[in-house]
Every structure is written in C-alpha cells, then in structure tokens.
Amino acid sequence: MKLAFQIAKRFLTSAKRQTIVIILGIAIGVSVQVFIGSLISGLQASLIDSTIGSRSQITITADANIANYDSLITDIESSTDNITVVTPTFTIAGSGVNGSLSENVVFRGFDFTTANGIYKFDELLSEGNLPTNTNDIALGVGLKDSLNLSIGDTVTFSSPVYGDTTLNIVGFFDAKVLAINDAWVITPLTTIQGIVGEGNVVSSIEMQLKEIFNDVTTKDEILSAIGSTYNVTTWTEENQELLSGLNGQSISSLMIQIFVIVSVVLGISSVLAISVLQKSRQLGILKAMGIQDKDASKIFLLEGFILGIFGAILGILFGLGLSYMFTKFALNPDGTPVIALQIDAGFIALSGGIALVASTLAALSPAIKSSKLSVIEVIRNG
Amino acid sequence: MADILTLQNINKTYGEKTKNPNQVLFDLNLSIEEHSFNSIIGQSGSGKSTLLNIIGTLDKPTSGNLLLKGKNITSFNKNELADIRNQQIGFIFQFHYLLPEFTALENVLMPYKISKQPLTKEIEDRANELLDLVGLGNFKKSLANNLSGGQQQRVAIARALINNPSLVLADEPTGNLDSDTTEKVYELLRQINQKFKTTFIIITHDRHIAEKTDRIIEIKDGRIYMDITK
Ligand SMILES: Nc1ncnc2c1ncn2[C@@H]1O[C@H](COP(=O)(O)OP(=O)(O)O)[C@@H](O)[C@H]1O
Ligand SMILES: [Mg+2]
Numbered sequence: 001m002k003l004a005f006q007i008a009k010r011f012l013t014s015a016k017r018q019t020i021v022i023i024l025g026i027a028i029g030v031s032v033q034v035f036i037g038s039l040i041s042g043l044q045a046s047l048i049d050s051t052i053g054s055r056s057q058i059t060i061t062a063d064a065n066i067a068n069y070d071s072l073i074t075d076i077e078s079s080t081d082n083i084t085v086v087t088p089t090f091t092i093a094g095s096g097v098n099g100s101l102s103e104n105v106v107f108r109g110f111d112f113t114t115a116n117g118i119y120k121f122d123e124l125l126s127e128g129n130l131p132t133n134t135n136d137i138a139l140g141v142g143l144k145d146s147l148n149l150s151i152g153d154t155v156t157f158s159s160p161v162y163g164d165t166t167l168n169i170v171g172f173f174d175a176k177v178l179a180i181n182d183a184w185v186i187t188p189l190t191t192i193q194g195i196v197g198e199g200n201v202v203s204s205i206e207m208q209l210k211e212i213f214n215d216v217t218t219k220d221e222i223l224s225a226i227g228s229t230y231n232v233t234t235w236t237e238e239n240q241e242l243l244s245g246l247n248g249q250s251i252s253s254l255m256i257q258i259f260v261i262v263s264v265v266l267g268i269s270s271v272l273a274i275s276v277l278q279k280s281r282q283l284g285i286l287k288a289m290g291i292q293d294k295d296a297s298k299i300f301l302l303e304g305f306i307l308g309i310f311g312a313i314l315g316i317l318f319g320l321g322l323s324y325m326f327t328k329f330a331l332n333p334d335g336t337p338v339i340a341l342q343i344d345a346g347f348i349a350l351s352g353g354i355a356l357v358a359s360t361l362a363a364l365s366p367a368i369k370s371s372k373l374s375v376i377e378v379i380r381n382g
Numbered sequence: 383m384a385d386i387l388t389l390q391n392i393n394k395t396y397g398e399k400t401k402n403p404n405q406v407l408f409d410l411n412l413s414i415e416e417h418s419f420n421s422i423i424g425q426s427g428s429g430k431s432t433l434l435n436i437i438g439t440l441d442k443p444t445s446g447n448l449l450l451k452g453k454n455i456t457s458f459n460k461n462e463l464a465d466i467r468n469q470q471i472g473f474i475f476q477f478h479y480l481l482p483e484f485t486a487l488e489n490v491l492m493p494y495k496i497s498k499q500p501l502t503k504e505i506e507d508r509a510n511e512l513l514d515l516v517g518l519g520n521f522k523k524s525l526a527n528n529l530s531g532g533q534q535q536r537v538a539i540a541r542a543l544i545n546n547p548s549l550v551l552a553d554e555p556t557g558n559l560d561s562d563t564t565e566k567v568y569e570l571l572r573q574i575n576q577k578f579k580t581t582f583i584i585i586t587h588d589r590h591i592a593e594k595t596d597r598i599i600e601i602k603d604g605r606i607y608m609d610i611t612k
Contacts, residue, residue: 003495014483285479288440289493289541290468292461375440379475380431 004298007286011279012303022271023310026355029264030315033257033351035322040253042341044246048212051242054119054175056206057235058219060226065090065201072226073205079225082210082218085117088202090192094159096139096185098147105143106183107157109192109202118208121173121186127151128171134190138171142182157185162195257351261358268307268362272300276366276373283370284378297367304363311359312352319348385452386548386581387414387437392446394432394604406432407604410446416548417579419572421592424601430585431553433601437583438471438551439463451548468497472542472580474552480526480534480541486513487522490540497545505544512540516570532563539570543578550574552584556591568594 012019066072069088076086090109095102112130116122121130121138128151131137139149149155149169157165167187175181193200209215215234223232236243276283283296320343327337394407406429414420424430435441436448439455447456455466467473472493480489490509495501513522516536521529526537535555542550552571556564568591575582584595592598600608 003498006495010483281479282481282483285481286492286496287464288438288467288473288475288479289496290464290466291496292464295496376435379435379440379479 003291004295005302008299008302008306011275011282011299012306015275015278018271018275019307022268022307023314025267025271026264026307026311026359027314027318029260029267030312030351030355031318031322033260033355034316034319034348035326036256037253037347037351038319038323038341038343039326039339040249041344041347042339044249045342046340047242047246051239052212052235055235056118056204057209057212058207058215058222059233060205060207060222061203061231061233062229063231065196065198065203066205066230067199067201069202069205075225076205076207076222080218080221082214082221084208084210085114086205086207087111087114087118088189088205089115090189090196090202091204092159092162092192092196094157094162096143096147097156097158097164098149098153101147102158103143103146104183105157105185107185107187107192109187109189111189118206119175124173124175126172126174128169131170131187131191134188134194135165135167136170137167137185137187137191138173139169139186140181140184141172141174142178143185144172146182157195159195162197165191165195167191257354261354264311264355265358265362268304268359269365272304272363272366273369275303276300276370279370280373280378283373284375287373287375288379293371296373297371300363300367300370301360302363304359304361304367305356308356308359312355315355316348316352319351383415383417385413386416386450387583388412388447388449388452389437390447390449392433392436392443392448394429394436394441395444398444405444405604407436407443410604410606412599412606414549414581414583416581417575418597419575419582419595420584420597420599421595422583422585422599422601423587423589423592424607426587428601429604430601434551434553434583434585437549438473439467468493469545470547470549472545472547472550474535474538474542474550474555476554476557480529480537482525482527485523485525486518486529486533486537489526489537490544493541493545509540509544512543513537515574516540532559532567535559535563535567536570539567539574543574543580546578547580549581549583552582554585554587556586556588564588564591 060076073086073088077083088111092107094105094107096105112121125138126141128138143149147155151169151171153169154166155169157167175184189202209218212235215236219232219234286296323341323343327341330338332338389410389412392407392410393405395403395405397403410433422430422433432441436443443456447454449455450466450470455463458466481492484492487509490512491505494505510522513519516539518533518536521533526534529537556567559567571582571584572594574580586592597609597611599606
C-alpha cells in the first residue's frame with residue numbers, strides 16, 4: 001500500500017498539468033452538484049415557507065366548539081416534541097357592512113401572543129395596531145379598499161345567525177395573499193366569544209411544527225393523547241399537489257446529480273486510461289522488478305482516490321463560493337437574495353463522498369488493465 | 383561448482399495458436415554455473431532475447447523446464463515468479479528503463495521497496511554505496527530523466543544489485559552507448575561479479591566484449607551453436 005501510494009503520488013506530481021486538469025474537472029462536477037443541490041433545496045424551502053410557513057400545519061377541530069381549550073393545549077404540548085407554537089382560534093363567517101358597501105368576511109379571533117408565532121400579524125401590519133380590546137379589529141388591506149375604510153372608523157359585522165355587531169377599526173394588514181387581504185378580519189378571541197355567546201370556547205386549535213414532514217406522526221401522537229373525539233388534519237393531507245411538486249423537484253435534482261457523477265466518472269476513467277498507456281513502460285519496469293499485479297493495480301486506484309479527494313475538497317469550496325456569490329449578486333430590488341440557498345452540510349459531504357467513490361471506481365478499469373499488462377510487450381517495444 | 387540455472391528441453395513458439403506459428407527456440411539445454419560470468423552472442427533474430435526473458439521468468443517457454451538453484455520453477459504462478467524476479471534476479475536492459483519520475487537513488491531502492499521490507503539505514507547505505515561504486519555519487523538526487531544514457535545504465539546496474547540477487551541478466555546493456563562507455567560498463571560488471579560473486583548472463587553482439595567473459599554461448603536459429611568455456 002505504502003509503495004503503491006508513493007508511486008501514485010509521484011506519477012501525479014510529475015504530470016502536474018494533467019493532474020490539475022483532472023482535479024479541476026472533478027471539482028467543477030462537485031461544485032455544480034453542491035450549487036444545484038443548495039439551490040433546489042433553497043427553492044423547496046422557500047416554496048414550503050410561502051405555502052405553509054404562515055399557516056396552521058396541524059389543525060384540531062371538534063363537532064362543537066371547544067370549551068376546555070387551555071387544558072387541551074397543555075395536553076397537546078406534552079404529547080409531542082415536534083411543536084413550535086400552538087394557538088386557539090375562533091372563526092365565524094358573515095359580511096362586513098359600511099353603509100351601502102358590503103363584503104363577505106372571515107372573522108377570526110386570535111390570542112395574538114401565540115397566533116403571531118404562526119401568522120406574524122405584527123410584521124404584516126401596514127397601518128395602525130393589532131386589536132387588543134374586545135370589538136377592536138384589524139382588516140386585510142383589500143377590505144380597506146372595497147369597504148372604503150380608515151383607522152378610527154366603525155364597521156358592522158353582520159350574520160344571519162349572530163345578528164349585527166359594531167366594531168372599531170384599529171389597523172390594517174397586508175398578508176401578501178389576496179384571499180386573506182380581501183376577506184380576513186382579525187380580533188381578540190373575546191370579540192368572537194361575545195358574539196357567539198357560548199362562553200369561553202374556541203372553534204379550532206392551530207399549530208406549527210419543527211419537522212413539517214413528520215406531520216402525520218405528530219398527528220398520531222396528538223390523537224393518542226387527546227382522544228378521537230377531535231378531528232385532526234395536517235398540511236400534507238390538504239396539499240397533495242405541493243407535495244408532488246416537491247417530489248418532482250427532488251427527482252430532477254437527483255437526475256442532475258446522476259449526470260454530473262456519470263460525467264465525472266467518464267472523465268476520470270478516460271484520463272486514467274490514457275495515463276495507464278503513458279505509464280505502461282514504468283509498469284513494465286516495475287513488473288520486471290517483481291511488483292505484484294495487485295500492487296500495480298493499486299497505483300491507479302490510489303491515483304483515482306487522490307484525485308477524488310482533492311477534486312471533492314476543491315469542488316465543495318467552489319460550490320460554496322458559487323452559492324455565496326449567488327446570494328450576494330442575485331438580489332431582489334429590496335436587497336434580499338432571489339433565492340435563499342440552503343447549505344446542508346450532510347448533502348455537501350454526500351456530494352464529496354460520491355465524487356470520491358466515483359473517482360476511485362473510475363480508476364478500476366485502468367487498474368485492471370495495468371495488472372494485465374504484459375512485461376514482455378513493454379520490454380520488446382522499448 | 384554448483385549450477386545456479388538449468389534449462390531442460392526449452393522450446394518457444396510465438397503465435398502458437400495462430401495460422402503461422404513461429405518457433406524461435408528448439409530443445410534448448412543449458413546449465414549456468416554459480417558465480418560465473420557468461421555471454422550470449424548470435425545474430426539478430428536468433429532468439430537471444432527470447433532465451434534471456436525465459437530465464438528471467440518474464441516469459442514462459444512453450445515446453446521444457448527451468449530450474450533455479452535446483453528448484454523447478456516452470457509452473458510457478460505469477461506472484462511467485464514476481465517474488466523470484468524481485469529477490470533472485472537483477473535485470474539490465476538495453477533501453478535502460480529507469481522510472482523517469484524518480485531520482486537515481488529512488489530508482490536504485492525500488493526493487494527493495496517492492497519487496498515490502500521496512501526501509502533501514504543499512505539498505506540506504508547500500509544504495510548509496512552502489513551508486514558510488516558505479517561512479518554516480520554526485521547524481522543520487524538527480525531525476526533519472528536528467529541523466530545521460532551511460533549514467534542511466536549505471537543506475538540500472540546499481541538497481542539490479544540492490545537486493546543482492548544471485549543472477550543478473552543483461553540484454554545488450556551497452557547497445558546504445560559509445561565504445562568508451564561500453565568498456566567502462568563491462569569493467570564494472572566484471573568487478574561486481576568478482577566482488578559480490580554474482581552470476582552474470584550478458585547478451586552482446588560485440589565479440590570483443592564477449593571474449594572477456596568466462597564462457598561464450600553462441601545461439602544460431604534458436605539452437606546452441608557453440609559453447610566455449612575458458
Ligand atoms: N512477442 C513476439 N511475438 C512474435 N514473434 C516474436 C516475439 N518476440 C520475438 N519474436 C521473434 O522471435 C525471433 C527471435 O527474437 P529475439 O529473441 O528478440 O532475437 P534476438 O534477441 O536474438 O535478436 C525473431 O524472429 C522475432 O521476430
Ligand atoms: Mg534481442
């Protein structure tokens with residue numbers, strides 16, 4: 001091993017230019033892999049974030065409104081460690097009426113201290129404040145226009161079931177989602193509880209998760225803790241299309257990786273195959289001096305391995321550099337990166353590892369060729 | 383004195399399984415004495431190199447036996463033969479055949495490294511001494527590529543001796559050296575033969591050189607035509 005390593009090293013260092021070219025070849029392959037991988041997982045992360053990042057990921061409802069929701073929340077929190085935030089909500093539907101103007105609205109009561117963990121209303125406020133008192137409300141900016149409202153005005157919530165309630169406008173928010181801006185009216189829980197008149201109840205409990213893809217397991221954990229009188233739905237159950245979109249991206253990412261690996265393997269094995277030809281004289285000498293065939297093969301395997309190591313390390317550095325430049329130079333008008341890349345150490349290590357294995361495997365056929373090389377041919381042909 | 387090498391009924395046919403097989407060696411019988419200094423002469427194409435390559439286990443005879451120190455090694459496998467080449471035989475070729483990527487000293491040490499023994503002070507001293515002996519004390523660290531033809535051949539001689547082989551095979555070792563250098567190289571080989579008692583078999587087309595050896599074996603058309611011991 002030591003001898004084969006010394007010879008491999010010397011062969012590589014004495015053909016510096018060729019060695020550098022191969023290493024660069026591997027490095028470019030690895031860097032493309034690292035970059036594309038980070039890009040695609042960044043894309044996926046931002047897609048997931050924009051789709052479900054500001055939404056309930058597991059929602060608990062019951063056939064009737066939920067009365068004992070504080071103790072229920074305690075039970076939920078102790079049933080799993082995959083929850084980042086839990087919040088009670090109370091939602092009713094009706095119309096918002098301002099004089100002759102009327103719009104269908106979703107009237108949602110929140111406990112803002114926890115609800116902001118999901119919806120980030122505090123960050124979405126475009127005007128005024130979040131409502132803190134009963135019968136104070138904030139509306140989506142779409143409603144502000146369609147009902148022609150401003151802060152300090154009152155508006156009537158009207159429902160065939162609950163009658164009319166006059167509400168004070170303290171703020172407007174822009175959720176950057178049309179369906180919310182045009183329909184949501186938010187208020188403290190007590191407002192809705194007052195209108196519904198069933199006491200201290202809520203209609204659902206919403207939460208977000210640490211590991212969003214473990215939602216079904218978490219759902220089962222919660223169900224076994226709180227009993228099956230409750231309905232529990234998760235985001236994946238409601239977003240099959242998003243999931244298949246993500247899968248499609250993962251598969252295309254995998255395809256890219258496979259093509260990169262194939263080209264790295266082909267590149268290295270063809271260069272090493274040429275190198276075996278170039279070194280056949282040396283191999284003949286070594287064999288005449290009694291080197292064992294397996295040691296002769298090891299020389300080329302080790303060449304592949306050494307090239308792979310340096311190529312992988314350099315490639316990872318290139319890939320990280322490329323990713324860094326991408327986040328620095330491909331910017332939105334507001335200065336945030338177009339896509340926030342996701343640098344995953346595990347994935348990078350995997351890319352490097354694959355390149356290393358691929359390089360060593362690429363050296364396999366040259367190695368076999370070298371072990372079969374006959375001394376006599378070399379000696380005869382000078 | 384005992385025989386270091388015995389060839390029994392050696393035949394060699396190239397392209398045995400092709401349409402026109404070419405028999406190069408015919409029922410060759412030959413014994414070489416230990417510590418002797420031998421030459422093989424003969425016209426080009428007479429089969430000298432073929433014979434030497436078979437002796438050196440680089441090639442296999444089509445039939446016949448090869449005995450080294452009384453042991454029949456004809457049916458040894460590739461690894462066993464590689465060991466024999468490494469431990470018992472030193473080669474000196476016409477085209478020098480050093481490893482161009484390595485220095486003179488590294489080339490000399492290569493057969494020892496191939497034997498996978500740990501590198502010791504003793505063996506390094508030996509390599510240095512051998513290089514001194516062949517007159518290359520000042521070129522130990524030079525890359526083989528940067529040495530002249532004569533210098534390379536002398537490195538090859540030192541390399542052939544590093545593992546203290548009992549037999550050194552040389553195929554026209556001075557074939558492309560000038561006559562002065564040729565003379566020096568043969569004197570060196572003779573000197574080594576006397577100093578280390580190494581057996582030499584040297585192919586040469588130079589009768590003048592052959593006459594300085596203890597025994598001249600002439601090959602003609604794949605047969606021993608003449609065999610003179612002084
Ligand atoms: N590998 C080979 N394949 C076919 N013919 C060969 C081979 N090696 C040698 N020969 C033939 O064998 C004959 C003897 O060659 P060789 O032993 O090299 O002679 P010498 O060394 O005496 O010049 C020549 O005719 C040569 O062409
Ligand atoms: Mg010849």
